[in-house]
Amino acid sequence: MRTIDPRRIGWLTAATLALGALIGAGAGLLTLLLYGIEHMMLGYVEGAGLPGPFGVPGLRRAVSVTVGLSVAGVAWYLLRTRSAKVPSVKKAVAGERMPFWQTIAHVVLQIFIVGSGASIGREVAPRELGAMLAQRFCDLLHIGGDGDGAIDRRMIVAVAAGAGLGGVYNAPLAGMFFAVEILLADVTIEKVAFGLGMSATAAFTAAAIKGHHTFYDITAMQPQSTPSLMLFALLCGAACGVAGALFRRGSSWAEKHKPTGAAILWQMPLAGVLTGLVALVVPQVMGNGRAAAQLGLSTFIPQIAGESGAAQSSASAAASPWTLLAANGGAAPNAGAVLSLSAFWPILGVLALTFAAKAVMTLVTIRSGASGGVLQPGIALGATLGAMLGLIWMLAFPSDSVTACALIGAAALLSASQQAPLMAMCLVMELTEAPLTFFVPVGLAVAASAFVSQWLLAAWSGARANR
DSSP states (O other): OOOOOHHHHHHHHHIIIIIHHHHHHHHHHHHHHHHHHHHHHHSOOOBTTBOSSTTSOHHHHHHHHHHHHHHHHHHHHHHHHSSOOOOOHHHHHTTOOOOHHHHHHHHHHHHHHHHHTOSSBSTHHHHHHHHHHHHHHHHHTTOOSSTHHHHHHHHHHHHHHHHHHHHHHTOHHHHHHIIIIIISOOOOHHHHHHHHHHHHHHHHHHHHHHOOOOSSOOTTSOSSOOHHHHHHHHHHHHHHHHHHHHHHHHHHHHHHTOOOSTTHHHHHHHHHHHHHHHHHHOGGGSTTSHHHHHHHHTOOOHHHHGGGTOOOOHHHHHHOHHHHHHHTTOSOSSSSSSOOGGGHHHHHHHHHHHHHHHHHHHHHHHHTTOOOBSHHHHHHHHHHHHHHHHHHHHHHOTTSOHHHHHHHHHHHHHHHHHTOHHHHHHHHHHHHTOOGGGHHHHHHHHHHHHHHHHHHHHHHHHHHHTO
16 A cells, blocks of 8 residues: 655646646647637538538538648658657557657647548547646656656556546546546546546636537437336447447558558548548538537437427527538438428438448548547447437337437447447536436446447457457
8 A cells, every 4th residue: 555655646736737727728729729720621610509511512521621631641641751650649658758749740630630521530639639748747747767656657648648538528527437447447546536637627627718518419308218218228239339349340440551651642632532522412421520420419300209308499400410401402301490200211311321421431531541539430420320220219119209319329339439338428428418317328328338349349359360
């Protein structure tokens, strides 16, 4: 058992407050940078009232993402072949050095491609920024070396990376669980307290800079859970476990086969062209996944929804991707804001098209050489898959809303793809600000998806090893 060390208590406090505030400021500024790039490249800024580039002309969408990935391809080629390599966050936690200016450039490039419309997550950027700043903090206070010093340095870097996630999404619980569940894989009272303290500080600071709003609108959800929703959670969790395991395997394959040389100069522009062509019909495929996820969460059919007690406000209906798609000539089942049961199959088709397009284009973008995350794309895939299953489910159980099913799917697929059930559950609940009562069905779905996906991934790994 450790003896009380005043110096250690001092740097733990300094890291929690000072380093947490610095990381939060960085996360807030990165969010503002994303908004600025969106405004410059696409002429819109994402928010609660406009979750995606639905009103942006198709040609501008295509040009923006093509130019964005082309410019980033050149920049990354120079950065990766003529400069110090930027390691992954996991390698940084293990002790590999993150160069200062190269990491800053790497972080900005990730925000740039997401802002221009590339189908990839932006959450890796603040995590890398947090890890790099933590290494400098440790250097300043001479934390490191062998023994306990090395363990402390590893903990600080991991917790700081989690604080980057918590700051950019105002999700301190998810940030803490990302650090202890994924990076450290070691849950202790000290690590949980330290991680939660720094993530909360980062979230508070970031919100003061970028503002605070609910990331996903779930107002079309029923007010209470039901016994039938628990059954749905179990079945949906199993389905999302399979889909999440496949997505994890696909993203790992894409990451391993990234171009390492000059091929990035043509593969990233090609990914931009392909994304732009798909976005002509499916604009919600662009960006980090907010638009696609909101499509699933906003699936609301008034003819049946009344039995669940769900109601969609006029503001939510106006900001729904279904309304925005219909208003701007996109792939939508009707020409109005209200979805109808008579359009059941077209609605299901749009959700399926969105799911497939988002999955494929995210993997294509990673395979082309781009750096970025898969948390938000995973949420998007889960929300659309959950909505598809929910549409079918509500025909038999109209007391359950499609939005609740989409919420459950989002957490379940993210859990499976990240192999991090606690982080996934908390991130989705924090991003949606869902009622606490829904922790029960979401938790059941996450447990089922984690079990199924782990079993599948182990089976596939064993089969590959026996070849």
